[in-house]
Amino acid sequence: MGRVRSIEGRWRYIVFQIMSDKxxxxxxxxxxxxxxxxxxxxxxxxxxxxxxxxxxxxxSGFGILRCTHKTVDIxxxxxxxxxxxxxxxxxxxxxxxxxxxxxxxxxxxxxKIQVDR
Amino acid sequence: MQEAQLNRRLKFVETHVHLGSAFSQQRFFEFASKxxxxxxxxxxxxxxxxxxxxxxxxxxxxxxxAQMKKMLGEVREKAELVAVPCLNREVxxxxxxxxxxxxxxxxxxxHYRYLDKSLVRLSYEGRTAVEISLVPLxxxxxxxxAQAFSTLRKAATVLLEEGAVFFITREPKMEYxxxxxxxxxxxxxxxxxxxxxxxxxVSFYPLTILEWKGYEGFRKE
Numbered sequence: 001m002g003r004v005r006s007i008e009g010r011w012r013y014i015v016f017q018i019m020s021d022k023x024x025x026x027x028x029x030x031x032x033x034x035x036x037x038x039x040x041x042x043x044x045x046x047x048x049x050x051x052x053x054x055x056x057x058x059x060s061g062f063g064i065l066r067c068t069h070k071t072v073d074i075x076x077x078x079x080x081x082x083x084x085x086x087x088x089x090x091x092x093x094x095x096x097x098x099x100x101x102x103x104x105x106x107x108x109x110x111x112k113i114q115v116d117r
Numbered sequence: 118m119q120e121a122q123l124n125r126r127l128k129f130v131e132t133h134v135h136l137g138s139a140f141s142q143q144r145f146f147e148f149a150s151k152x153x154x155x156x157x158x159x160x161x162x163x164x165x166x167x168x169x170x171x172x173x174x175x176x177x178x179x180x181x182x183a184q185m186k187k188m189l190g191e192v193r194e195k196a197e198l199v200a201v202p203c204l205n206r207e208v209x210x211x212x213x214x215x216x217x218x219x220x221x222x223x224x225x226x227x228h229y230r231y232l233d234k235s236l237v238r239l240s241y242e243g244r245t246a247v248e249i250s251l252v253p254l255x256x257x258x259x260x261x262x263a264q265a266f267s268t269l270r271k272a273a274t275v276l277l278e279e280g281a282v283f284f285i286t287r288e289p290k291m292e293y294x295x296x297x298x299x300x301x302x303x304x305x306x307x308x309x310x311x312x313x314x315x316x317x318x319v320s321f322y323p324l325t326i327l328e329w330k331g332y333e334g335f336r337k338e
Contacts (some may be wrong), residue, residue, distance in 0.1 A: 089261030
């Protein structure tokens with residue numbers, strides 16, 4: 001039996017990094033990310049993304065976002081537009097886009113090792 | 118799935134960096150290197166740091182054409198790249214067709230009204246690049262940002278239709294204002310600029326300008 005495709009279509013997992021002087025909490029990152037995307041694309045636009053902040057590691061700044069494959073570009077643009085979280089200036093960088101959560105987590109682990117070196 | 122990954126053989130350029138002394142310049146270069154930039158055009162700077170090639174850029178200052186002409190004569194030999202703000206149509210036309218001018222840019226969103234097809238054609242003949250600043254998209258909100266999107270989208274349409282040599286910049290003044298080449302491309306796509314053209318705007322075209330100035334060995338595609 002073939003794989004059942006979800007009603008939203010294919011997912012994409014965006015591995016991102018937030019660079020800042022302070023450690024940021026998952027809740028703050030998720031809230032400000034949603035806020036920026038809502039301001040930029042509106043409620044209808046964001047609804048097409050089926051966005052979810054899956055992981056965020058406050059120590060390394062690496063995180064994983066999930067969205068539909070058709071909205072990867074605009075989510076990337078939206079993430080790039082975030083300039084501060086809770087008043088802390090930040091710099092965001094998209095590291096990789098994958099088709100599976102497993103691959104995204106592997107990428108994060110590899111990147112963390114590179115940062116620790 | 119490959120949207121976030123860019124060809125690592127390409128060299129990426131941030132064309133409009135203002136470096137003040139109020140923050141760590143070393144840190145700025147570290148961030149630029151991490152984000153994948155190979156070349157920076159910086160106002161009042163020269164040399165190489167953290168493996169990044171740096172070219173000094175001078176933005177002409179003046180209130181009218183006569184002052185711009187005078188300043189161009191004074192700085193042309195000192196700077197590697199000379200940029201002219203299109204303050205009015207007269208200055209824009211003069212700068213676009215002047216082979217001594219390397220870049221024309223628009224200091225505010227209102228100044229984009231001078232960007233039309235004839236200006237782009239003149240810039241092509243004068244070997245002058247047109248710079249599009251994404252700053253209003255990052256720094257404005259609400260109605261102003263919507264207007265900025267609209268104005269920049271029109272500007273991008275003109276540039277693409279005329280096949281102009283153009284750059285995209287975030288104009289960073291500190292390390293947290295830097296955006297990676299991939300992020301600049303993603304934001305440029307919101308302006309209707311196709312991915313390939315956006316890649317050229319942050320890589321191929323700035324290197325082309327350097328090659329036109331006689332700096333060899335930068336452009337690879």
